[in-house]
Amino acid sequence: MDINIRNAVIHNVSGNTQDQLRDTIVDAIQRGEEKLLPGLGVLFEVIWQNADEQEQKTMLDTLEQGLK
Template sequence: MNLNLRNAIIHNVSGNNQQQLEDTIVDAIHRGEEKMLPGLGVLFEVIWQHADEQEKQMMLQTLEDGLNKTQ
């Protein structure tokens, strides 16, 4: 991913409150547009970078469980 895109995405949501961030995430998921995926990826990257090991394990478990349910 182009670093400029990553920075632009972070800049666009910096300063947003929790409700605005949730609205951004929900909107991206509901639209289901491929062009929204990089933005969600950048948001996940920020979450991952600031999570402790327990939170990372919880996210991985949630991801694994969710993927198993889609099969």
Template sequence: MDFNLRGAVIQNITGHNQEQLEHTILDAIQSGEEKMLPGLGVLFEVLWQEASENEKNEILETLEQGLKPHQQQ
């Protein structure tokens, strides 16, 4: 069985407005379910592909800062 997860996620959220997209993101994060991670990954891929170089740098800086508390000491 060949299943295109990326395509399914894109198809499922295409046409959603900002409020619906935010709800999808918050629901995925708050549920804490591992099965939601691929969908968030697809959303991140769309974000990255649409971002300018400056926006990509901001994303990377935000990720770096957000991961600092998780570093082992």
């Protein structure tokens, strides 16, 4: 079975409110399950692709600080 993770994740959260999206992200992080990491990656990809250059720099600054 060939599953397109990107399409599945996007389909599952399309139309969700900000609160629902936050709950999805927080739940995935709190569970700490490896199988949820690809879904978080897809959500980050959507954020990154829809961010302007300044927003991307802010994300990179935040990431860099968080990894120190």
